[in-house]
Amino acid sequence: MDKKKRFWIQGIAAxxxxxxxxxxxxxxxxxxxxxxxCVPGLNCYSCPxxxxxxxxxxxxxSLSGFRFKFPYYVVGILLFFxxxxxxxxxxxxxxxxFLQDLLHKIxxxxxxxxxxxxxxxxxxxxxxxxxxxxxxxxxxKLTPVYCKYLCPSGTLSGMLLSLSNRELFQVxxxxxxxxxxVLSAVIITCLMIPRAxxxxxxxxxxxxxxxxxxxxxxxxxxKEKCTxxxxxxxxxxMYVDPSCQPNSAECIRCGACIHACPTKALQYSIKR
Amino acid sequence: xxxxxxWEKNKTKLVFIIAILLLVAGIVTGQPQVVWTxxxxxxxxxxxxx
Numbered sequence: 001m002d003k004k005k006r007f008w009i010q011g012i013a014a015x016x017x018x019x020x021x022x023x024x025x026x027x028x029x030x031x032x033x034x035x036x037x038c039v040p041g042l043n044c045y046s047c048p049x050x051x052x053x054x055x056x057x058x059x060x061x062s063l064s065g066f067r068f069k070f071p072y073y074v075v076g077i078l079l080f081f082x083x084x085x086x087x088x089x090x091x092x093x094x095x096x097x098f099l100q101d102l103l104h105k106i107x108x109x110x111x112x113x114x115x116x117x118x119x120x121x122x123x124x125x126x127x128x129x130x131x132x133x134x135x136x137x138x139x140x141k142l143t144p145v146y147c148k149y150l151c152p153s154g155t156l157s158g159m160l161l162s163l164s165n166r167e168l169f170q171v172x173x174x175x176x177x178x179x180x181x182v183l184s185a186v187i188i189t190c191l192m193i194p195r196a197x198x199x200x201x202x203x204x205x206x207x208x209x210x211x212x213x214x215x216x217x218x219x220x221x222x223k224e225k226c227t228x229x230x231x232x233x234x235x236x237x238m239y240v241d242p243s244c245q246p247n248s249a250e251c252i253r254c255g256a257c258i259h260a261c262p263t264k265a266l267q268y269s270i271k272r
Numbered sequence: 273x274x275x276x277x278x279w280e281k282n283k284t285k286l287v288f289i290i291a292i293l294l295l296v297a298g299i300v301t302g303q304p305q306v307v308w309t310x311x312x313x314x315x316x317x318x319x320x321x322x
Contacts (some may be wrong), residue, residue: 073298158319
């Protein structure tokens, strides 16, 4: 996939998911009927532009109610998106993923695609998914633990809201300081490492990663054409080797490997 | 019938069927309204106010 094409798809997807543009000026969020639908990517529902609901926020809200009810609706949506697109959502539709791609374009010292400990750290996002998104909200009622203490998308939404809604931020305290610290750390890490948040912390990426091997949209490798030159690995922002694992849970299906492959051994495919 | 072979051959379709059944169950039990109730108010925890 051509980088420019993907950039446009990401931009349009981010704009469509944040189509309530007047919210950025009025400091009020959209409250229409579309907000019953969860968007596929990580996009806080308190963002002034958001027209849909955040799937992770909705899941936590359902799980942390006083009386436990299985969140059929949100899990159904997440299963559907996962089985259809897998982590192609991260590569094409997630507004926070797009933001990370933009951040990594900014010149910054210490840019690298991998480092010692990179592989091990990628498991942290599964701990975040199980621990902070599922288990703790069930145990600690009425507390969306991931959104409250970690989610940088929510902090960014809060900052955007504060630009036009000053009253909201006259009561900020230690929690906001903590969240701004997390957001700053995520931004700095993303300046150095491509998609650092997706790699290490994103619970939605962890969820969609579980569907990579069964999703309808896949990447296939023609082993007869592959020469093992590893050009694909050298072009991969997520630092996965498609010549070994074309459907790795870490692959965001951005298509950089497909575009770079000199023998056209890698292709997008649709599972029938 | 060998269920593991059946699962291997049809897992994508089965996941779609489960997803749609869950979605329908959620819609019937009014869960979209629960999602809307949360999403249509500013989430103070999410934006870092508490």
